[in-house]
Structure formats: C-alpha cells, structure tokens
Amino acid sequence: MAKTIYRAAVIGVGNIGRQAHLPGYSSCAGVELAAICDTNPERLARVAEQYGVDKEHTYTDYRQMYEKEHLDVVSVCTPTWAHYDQTVDALKQGIHVMCEKPTAMNTEETVKMVKAADAAGKTLAVGWNNRFRLDATTLRKYYDAGLFGPIYYAKSGWLRRRGNPHGWFTKKELSGGGPLIDCGVHALDLTHWLMGQPQPISVTASTYCKFGNYDVDGIGQYWAESGNEEGVFDTEDLASAFIKFANGATMMYDVSWAYNGRNTGIYTQLHGEKAGADLDPLKIYGEVERNIVDFEPHLNLQVNAQEKKVHNFIASLRGEETLLCPGYESIVIAQIVDAIYESAQTGETVKIEPVS
Ligand SMILES: NC(=O)c1ccc[n+]([C@@H]2O[C@H](COP(=O)([O-])OP(=O)(O)OC[C@H]3O[C@@H](n4cnc5c(N)ncnc54)[C@H](O)[C@@H]3O)[C@@H](O)[C@H]2O)c1
Numbered sequence: 043m044a045k046t047i048y049r050a051a052v053i054g055v056g057n058i059g060r061q062a063h064l065p066g067y068s069s070c071a072g073v074e075l076a077a078i079c080d081t082n083p084e085r086l087a088r089v090a091e092q093y094g095v096d097k098e099h100t101y102t103d104y105r106q107m108y109e110k111e112h113l114d115v116v117s118v119c120t121p122t123w124a125h126y127d128q129t130v131d132a133l134k135q136g137i138h139v140m141c142e143k144p145t146a147m148n149t150e151e152t153v154k155m156v157k158a159a160d161a162a163g164k165t166l167a168v169g170w171n172n173r174f175r176l177d178a179t180t181l182r183k184y185y186d187a188g189l190f191g192p193i194y195y196a197k198s199g200w201l202r203r204r205g206n207p208h209g210w211f212t213k214k215e216l217s218g219g220g221p222l223i224d225c226g227v228h229a230l231d232l233t234h235w236l237m238g239q240p241q242p243i244s245v246t247a248s249t250y251c252k253f254g255n256y257d258v259d260g261i262g263q264y265w266a267e268s269g270n271e272e273g274v275f276d277t278e279d280l281a282s283a284f285i286k287f288a289n290g291a292t293m294m295y296d297v298s299w300a301y302n303g304r305n306t307g308i309y310t311q312l313h314g315e316k317a318g319a320d321l322d323p324l325k326i327y328g329e330v331e332r333n334i335v336d337f338e339p340h341l342n343l344q345v346n347a348q349e350k351k352v353h354n355f356i357a358s359l360r361g362e363e364t365l366l367c368p369g370y371e372s373i374v375i376a377q378i379v380d381a382i383y384e385s386a387q388t389g390e391t392v393k394i395e396p397v398s
Contacts, residue, residue, distance in 0.1 A: 044360040049076040049113050053104045053128055054120035055089040056080070056268055058142055058348075062171065063117040064093055066352025073356055077111045079104045082268060104128050113137045115356070117169075121210040121269055122218050126151040133162040140167040140355045144227045144379070145372040147218040152376040153397055156369045166369030167355045172232040172308065173366050174347035174354065177324040180339055181236055181312070184326070190314030192289070197311040198233035199296040200225050204258060206299045210269025212255070212277055220277030222249070223379055225308075226297030231375050233293060233310045236321070240287035242374055245381035246391045247283035253300035254279060283382045373397050 050067045052059050055078055067073045077099040080086040090100045101107040108116075108131060118128045118141040126146050132139050139159070145168050146152045159166035172178055184190065202221070210216040211224055234240070254275045280298035287293075310321040317328035325338050351367065358365035374394075381392040 048073045050115045051077040052117045053079040059119035062348035066349040123216045130158045133158045138165040142169045144223045149376040168367045168372045170367040171347040171351045174350040176345045191316035193237045193314040194291045195313040196293045198229045200229045200308045201298045201306040212275040213270045221297045221299040222281040229308045240289045242394045244286045247382040247385040249278035249281045249386040
C-alpha cells in the first residue's frame with residue numbers, strides 16, 4: 043500500500059535544487075520536505091529559512107542526513123561528479139532517488155546506479171524535465187498514435203552563441219565535459235525519446251574549444267552557484283555528431299556554449315515516413331488526400347515541467363502514474379555521450395553495443 047506521507051530531502055540547494063526540486067516537493071500533496079543538505083553553509087541556512095526547514099534538519103554531510111532522517115525520497119541536485127556516491131548510498135539505505143541530469147559522469151557510473159536501484163528494489167528517476175513539456179508530450183502522443191510512421195531521420199541540438207555556465211560546469215573532472223553533457227543531453231534525450239527510443243549503434247563526432255572563457259560585453263550570467271573558483275575551462279565548447287540507430291534511423295546533432303551563429307534553443311526535427319515535425323514551435327508536416335498539409339496544435343494548458351517531473355516521481359511511487367523518466371532509459375544517452383567524446387578524440391566511428 044502507498045505511504046500517506048513521503049519524507050523528502052534535497053541535496054544541493056543551488057540553481058536546480060531551488061528551481062525544480064524544492065518547489066516540486068513543497069507543492070506536492072502528501073510530501074513533507076524533511077531535510078536539506080548543501081556543503082555551502084550560508085546557502086543552506088538561507089534556503090532552510092525560505093522553505094521553513096528547522097536548523098536541526100539541515101546538513102553539510104549527506105551521509106549524516108541519510109542516517110538520521112528516515113527519508114523516503116531524495117533529490118540529488120549537486121554537481122555531476124557527486125551524483126554517483128550520493129545516489130548509490132541512498133538506494134542502499136532504501137531511499138528512492140530522483141537524480142538530476144546528466145545521470146552521472148559516464149556510462150559505467152550510470153549502469154552501476156541503475157543496478158543499485160534494481161538490487162535495492164527502489165526507484166531511480168532522472169530529471170529529464172523536457173519530456174514533461176506539453177509540446178513534447180503532445181508530440182510523443184502523436185508518435186504513439188502512428189501519425190509519423192517510422193521516424194528515419196532527426197535533427198537535434200541546442201546552440202548558444204555565447205552561453206557558458208560558470209563554476210564547476212567548465213572543469214571536466216567535476217562536470218564530465220562541456221555543453222554536450224550539460225545542456226546537450228537535454229536535446230539528445232528529448233529527441234531520442236520522441237523517436238521512440240531506438241537502440242544507437244554508432245557515432246561519428248567532433249568536438250571543439252574555440253572560445254573557452256570568452257570576454258565579450260552584453261552577456262548575462264548563466265548558471266552554477268558553486269565550484270571552480272580558479273576558473274578552469276578544460277571542456278569542449280561545441281560538439282557535433284552523426285548517430286546511427288539499429289532500426290536504420292539517423293540523427294544529426296550539435297550543441298554549443300559558444301559559436302558564431304544564431305541561438306537556437308533546444309531544437310528537434312523529426313522526419314517520419316508519414317509525417318514530420320518541428321518542436322518549438324510545434325509544427326506538423328503531413329499529407330492529407332494528396333495535399334501537403336501543415337498544422338500547429340493549439341496548446342493552452344501551461345505545464346511547469348520542472349515541478350511536474352518531481353510530482354510524477356512521487357505519483358509513480360504511489361502507483362498513480364507511470365514514471366516518465368526511469369533511470370535505465372538514461373543508459374543509452376550516457377553511451378551516446380561517451381561515444382561522442384571517444385569519436386572526437388580518436389577521429390574514428392565508435393560502435394555502441396546494447397547494455398544488458
Ligand atoms: N534539469 C535541468 O534543467 C537542470 C538545470 C541546471 C542544472 N541541472 C543539473 O543539476 C545539477 C546541479 O546543477 P546546478 O546548476 O544546480 O549547480 P549549482 O552549482 O548551482 O548548485 C549545486 C549545489 O550543490 C552544492 N554542493 C556541491 N557539492 C556538494 C556535495 N558534495 N554535497 C552537498 N552539496 C554540494 C553546492 O554548494 C551548490 O549549492 C547538475 O547535475 C546539473 O547538470 C539540471
């Protein structure tokens with residue numbers, strides 16, 4: 043039987059912890075925000091006051107929090123290097139986990155996290171908020187209804203003209219890489235999910251770092267509230283890839299923090315045998331009775347995708363909804379990311395084998 047009240051905690055109350063997980067748990071019926079953890083004591087105290095968490099339930103060491111708080115669920119919202127230990131330790135203690143994207147530093151860690159969830163019989167969810175956007179769920183509904191037929195070609199990416207995040211994001215040992223593993227995984231996961239999640243078989247890719255810590259006027263601050271005070275920049279700032287799938291489909295993909303071109307936002311183009319689509323703005327390209335017909339669905343309902351992902355996680359534990367972002371679906375995304383970095387380094391096409 044589902045629990046009445048879920049005791050929830052958030053580790054890492056920086057940007058995404060405050061933008062998605064704290065409001066998500068606070069607005070979810072039957073959830074008590076029991077504790078929070080952050081290695082930055084000032085931020086921890088400020089956020090505790092904002093969310094009404096007593097000082098005795100704030101921690102700078104997540105292990106103490108796991109031991110003392112009898113948690114049911116935890117969100118891992120720390121820099122990527124910390125995801126693996128914090129997630130696996132929670133699962134071993136019988137705590138369900140929602141981990142932010144990218145799931146981990148690489149495929150090996152991601153697979154071990156999924157196996158830890160299986161071994162513990164607990165849920166591992168990953169924070170792929172773009173799957174919860176109303177335009178995305180509408181498109182996926184059309185895909186499931188067969189509107190597009192088989193999708194054999196897709197384009198995907200997120201190009202920023204100048205948009206580096208600061209802090210730990212630009213230091214590879216903390217982040218795992220640059221725009222590819224940061225914002226790029228959102229586009230990759232979203233497009234792959236909308237294609238019906240075909241099995242990737244090979245990747246040919248290049249990465250570049252032509253701008254690094256650029257110095258131009260008129261650029262706003264991007265994210266990250268922690269890490270890397272010394273300002274190391276040792277990741278790529280652009281990645282491009284050609285990905286092949288076992289069903290014969292292919293994807294062209296590119297992502298940048300900095301390049302000389304227009305800002306695209308997250309973009310997805312799907313090309314199926316019966317119809318195609320652009321996402322954002324949502325537009326369908328089809329044929330009706332030998333006429334070429336385009337249409338743009340009217341979507342009036344606003345969905346806060348960041349909060350919805352947290353609500354879906356809790357609703358899935360209650361047996362009320364299907365979990366939209368189960369951890370195991372992140373394994374192929376991690377494999378594609380690893381293969382892009384390997385192909386860029388070796389100059390060769392990299393084959394991908396399914397993980398059992
Ligand atoms: N889904 C999304 O749209 C989205 C958006 C931004 C970031 N993210 C992801 O969320 C994660 C966090 O990113 P962010 O932008 O919030 O970073 P951030 O630097 O703004 O916040 C991270 C917080 O974690 C704390 N922290 C660092 N190490 C810690 C540790 N070992 N234990 C406890 N706390 C620790 C920091 O003090 C900081 O408050 C990353 O994996 C990032 O990729 C997801």
